Amino acid sequence: MKKEFRSGCPISSTLDVIGDKWSLLIIRDMLIKHKKTFKEISDSDESIAPSILSARLKLLESYKLISKIKIPKNKKENIYLLTEKGIRLTPIIIEFSLWGDTNMREFNKIKDVKGLNLDKSYIIQSVQDHYNSMLLNF
Template sequence: METKFRCNCPFTSALDVLGDKWMLVIVKQMLVEGMSTFKDFIESDEAIATNILSTKLKQLEALGIVLKTKLPDNKKSNIYLLTEKGLALTPVIGELGAWSDNHLREHHSSIVNEGGIELLRKDKTEFGNLLIEKYRDKLATT
């Protein structure tokens, strides 16, 4: 699966990969919410259609952001795991969350205001480090 890039600009190239409606949502679901199976993604609040999810997971895999593998105890089920390249998106996810927290509440008053949002407000770097640590701990037990 080849990615088409519009130009040589690094910002535009990143948006060519990550700027659609679903790519960062899927990465966020994996990193923040611990999702790893097709079923996890389908049953999420974001309600991604199966055909779109399938396409996006294949694109993320082709780009080396996600690795598709089998569950150790169930060789029939696929799981999707973030690679180091995928985990490198953690600061981007944190910045988007912080921007949303600061600038979208007046338009979307039901944005969550608990959990890790306090740490995100206080220290984005620590928030990101904690997400990565939790993700790696989860991988170690998978």
């Protein structure tokens, strides 16, 4: 996958990779909901089309935000796991959740998310620790 950026600005470069409609939702599902397979990720509430999901997974893998491995018991199926670089997106995911909860509730029937009233640093650390412990048990 060709890696072209619009400019050398770090915000622009980040948006070139994860600023589309789907990438952060895929990362959210992997990080918070512990989805690992193509089917699990495609079954999100937002109903991502398989072709778009496939393209986004390839993009995220090319930038080393996720890695793809074969399931040990089923060599035909892949498992997608966040890399350390992908896990480091946790603060962005949490900030988006907090901002959306505070500012979008009046426009959309936003589901209540447990724990959003806690300290941000605690939420971020808890999400990262929980994901990493899931990796250890894998």
